[in-house]
Amino acid sequence: MSATLAGPALLHDPAFNRGSAFAAADRARLGIEGFLPPVADTLETQVARVHVQLGTLDNDLQKYLLLSDLQARNETLFYAVLMSDPAVFMPLVYTPTVGEACQKFDHVLRAARGMYLPITAKGRLKELLANWPQKDVRFIVVTDGERILGLGDLGVNGMGIPVGKLALYTVCAGVPPELTLPITLDVGTNTATLLEDPLYLGLRQHRVRGADYDAFIEEFVSAIMELYPKCCLQWEDFANINAVPILARYRDQTCTYNDDIQGTAAVAVAGIYGALRISGQKLTDQTFLFLGGGSAATGIAELISQAMVLEGATIEEARARNWLFDVNGLMVKSRTDIAGFQAPFAHDHAPLTSFVDAIKQIKPTGIVGVSTVPKLFNQAVIEAMAEINDRPIIFPYSNPTSRSECTAEEAYKWSGGRAIFASGSPFPPVTLGDKTFVPGQGNNVYIFPAMGMAVLATEATRVTEDMFIVAAQAVAEQVTQEDLDRGLIYPPQHDIRTASLHVAARVAERIFDNGLARVPRPDDIAAHIEALAYLPVYPAV
Missing domain, CATH: 3.40.50.10380 (Malic enzyme, N-terminal domain)
Known part of the structure; x- marks a missing residue:
């Protein structure tokens, strides 16, 4: 800390401000005696107070603003609050x-x-x-x-x-x-x-x-x-x-990457790995139809293709199992509006302008929504998927919730409870008859923070495609059988830190294996990462 940071200025520095948690002796030493109520708080009490404050607000934007103000005022307390219940606070921030x-x-x-x-x-x-x-x-x-x-x-x-x-x-x-x-x-x-x-x-x-x-x-x-x-x-x-x-x-x-292209792709592939644990099928036997033909769709399709190659397919065979459908219909080779990055997924087929017809003819095992247009996975779409698949994979990934291609309730109801579902935004549990389904959220949060920690721990010079496949595998392998039985194909978000550090360790191993690290390889990569990880503890002043 700067030697000049004391007095009222200290209370306006979010990195060092403790607010009401400054001890009495520190207040005198730092020249802030009298600026705070006389009783010194603990960090735990401060977190509880913020929970109470949030509980008085009646909409999420107000809660977002309260948390934003907290981040600008007391950074340690901000992170302590978020880490107290990540599943609750991630949708707010x-x-x-x-x-x-x-x-x-x-x-x-x-x-x-x-x-x-x-x-x-x-x-x-x-x-x-x-x-x-x-x-x-x-x-x-x-x-x-x-x-x-x-x-x-x-x-x-x-x-x-x-x-x-x-x-x-x-x-x-x-x-x-x-x-x-x-x-x-x-x-x-x-x-x-x-x-x-x-x-x-x-x-x-x-x-x-x-x-x-x-x-x-x-x-x-x-x-x-x-x-x-x-x-x-x-x-x-x-x-x-x-x-x-x-x-x-x-x-x-x-050292760079695009989260919309590569992070989205990795979380989708992680969801597919989880879905296949439910259906018992092989990745190379899957066919995917994407609603949307932009960079997110092609990024997911390409990473799926690369993952299929690791399981024995040629890249041509793998790409042939990934199809795109955009505002002008099925992307086929005869179209004249195909961009270069879309070309690997434009196949020989008659033109189609109906998504339901595309499902009936291509017979995908999974549909992935990255259109940003809500409600396009309608009843006819879900029923068509359920008719040709015992366990259809339904992934409406568009964000925010208002843009989702369908809701969890719609997917489960229209498929007779057989859909393997994940969405980009969170949906509450759905009860059909005597069974309750817990929808998975295919949120990039399972990927990009872990990628960041892996890069930090290794000082990686590059971010490569195979690192995202490793990340997807590491996410999927943490889903328990109990989770799968409830329809959940991603690790529970309340334990996101444990999941992320596991993914980071797996990715860091690949970075070291590929010779992309700028630091020596530690004997225990997981312990090395754990030691680097930030914890919300007030810094010394």
Whole structure:
């Protein structure tokens, strides 16, 4: 701690502020005597008080704002609260509540967090980034706000996503918060309501495209690599037209990945591994039909294909078992609107414009919704899947809840309780007759925090595709038979930290095996990771 940090300034530093938990002797020594109620709290009592405060609020956005204020005031207490019950608090600080928070961001903004880099600062990005006080940044989550969850172009209002994701790095896998930096790149917005809103805080211009955009990204990546050479850069909620080429351009240059493409793919593959434990089938015998043909769909399809290759299929055979269906129908080779990244999954078939007809002709064992359009997995769709499969795999992954392709209740009811279900946003348990089903949430939170901890523990130089397959396997192997019997195909979120540290250890092993680590391999990788993991304990002052 800085020698000058004392007195009232100490109470306004979220990293060192203890609030009412400052001991009496410390208050006198630090010059804050009289600024606090006389009785010193414990951290546990403070956590209980926050629980009481949250209990008085009647909607999740208010709870999100209370927690955001807490993070800006007392970081240790913020993480202690979240870690006290991750299953309860993750939906408040991330999906689905963060979606509403981003939509209203410029109307509810309290304390600023992270860094905003506007394209008007092009040529000075390194100078701006150098203003960040922490000089050893290991993790950056960055967005340009164009495709926030399933909500579209929210401009700088998308900052809630990097902030929320990095909080989960800490809550779920113990990545120390001081090593993280949320960033929003402001290149404008094409959303008219934002441009016309007097409270909007971003650049009032339409989005920059083409060479100027690419040069801006190049300058940003170069500045990050120079200032923070051990940093892992996570791209988040970029539109397909930028997400795919950015990942392709930089994945072999630096330690980077796109969570929407690779994290989503890994959690989907983890869910499939779990589903196959219920159905008793082989991965190479599965056929998947995706509702949506963007980067999330192709990312999942490609990782499934790579996982099938590990089980004996050729890459051509594996890709032939993954089909895409978008707004223009089934992606077939005769279509003229197929992008390069979609081409491996455009197959020879007659054109189809009905999703139900595609199910009846292709006969998939699983359908995956990444369309961001709600209710497209309707009764006819679910019944068609149930007619051709004893245990149909139904994964409506679009976020937030308002964008989900179907609800858990709909999937279970229309399939006669036979669906193997997981969704992107949480749904409550469903009771049909005398059986209660616990819906799984295919949330990237099972993947990206663990990936972050694995990178931290190894100082990895790259993030590779096989690391995501290992992560998927590590998630699935933690699901117990009792969980499977209830229809749950992901580990329970209340024990997400244990699950994440297990995944991190497995991924770290692969990093060491692949020679991508910058630190010596420890004798006990799991113990090494456990020792690095952050715990919410007040730092010395």
